[in-house]
Amino acid sequence: LDEVIVETAMKRKQCPRKILEQVIKITKAQQE
Amino acid sequence: TPPRAQLLDAVVETFLQRLVAAGSFRRFASCYRRFHQLQPEVTRRIYDQFVAQLQAAIRDEISEIKAEGNLGPVLDALDAIVEEARGQTEPAWRPSGDPEADTGSILVPCAQQRRAALLRALRGQRDENRRLAQAVLAGRERIRALQERIQARRDAWQALSQDQRELLTSLGG
Amino acid sequence: SVNPMTYETQFFGFTPQTCLLRIYVAFQDYLFEVMLTVERVILKRLEAAPGGGEGGGVSPVQIRKGTEKFLRFLKERFDGLFATLETVLLQLVLRVPDHVLLPEDRSHARHPGGREELARLREEADRLRGRYEAEARAGRALMAELEEQRAARAQLEKTLRWFDGLEGAWREHGGGDPRESLAFLRRGAHRLRDVVGDVESKGR
Incomplete structure (x- = not known):
């Protein structure tokens, strides 16, 4: 349980920023 | 509330004090009664050593955990984050457990920028088209004028050639 | 019902409960270790005393009983005190207050209706x-x-x-x-x- 909690919490911390970075890349590519 | 790092130290110190108070020398001596009767000073020294070692071991452990998790600066950072939220009363957002729903808010600023960029591009294209449309209309006008001039020249030449033919005809007679 | 304290874990990178479990186990180990040291020192003292352990009328079994008695008492108090320490740490130190949002989640405060707003955008x-x-x-x-x-x-x-x-x-x-x-x-x-x-x- 502890590992799952830590893993989930780390995803919640890191993934949004990574997703945002990817979406920005995609958006820029689309605009170009 | 005091800074979290200080609170952590204070809480551990209180724990230690109360633990030592609970494990008093009197209690210690009563558990080793016979030995204490035989060697009271040694018993006292052993008890003092016991307390000193236990306190040192526990304080070292806390220091080690703080160093390992970089807990000092992390707790200070949390103090700062809480301080920033001072005045807030409503419970703040928390992850819903649905990552897609939670990611929505993160992407809103990006989507707003995209919309703004598209609006700019649309306005730019519209202005360009307005300019182009005027150029096209002006161009059509110029072409119409050229066609009229050519028509006029052609009519003039045709009239001329008609006159010529009439003249020749009349001359021919 | 276990409160997994995932939001705190998101901040600290570890679950507060695990941190406290680690502290509890470490403290408890120290308590046992120090008690064993005390017992060893006493037994040595008895051997070194005139007449040796038995001569002094104190047997190692008695010493062991004394150790267990003191440890049992102390462990009981230890657990009670640690429960208080745990409560204070979980409530006041290793906790993100309900009204606080972590920096990486600030956008949720600016765009509460995130999903719908994103779809509309x-x-x-x-x-x-x-x-x-x-x-x-x-x-x-x-x-x-x-x-x-x-x-x-x-x-x-x-x-x-x-x-x-x-x-x-x-x-x-x-x-x-x-x-x-x-x-x-x-x-x-x-x-x-x-x-x-x-x-x-x-x-x-």
């Missing part, structure tokens, strides 16, 4: 993109017509130059202005015809 962006593409097509059509106009104008100007050339050639061969020269011819012709007419009438 995406729809609007698609509409805008459609309109932009329509405008871009119109722009390309206008550019194409301008290109055609350029060609048509060049053609028409070429025709006009051709006419200019025609008139130029006419002038070059002494014809002057075509219309004037034709008028001159016509006048000449009329005069000729008059003369011819005149000659004919006199001849008759």
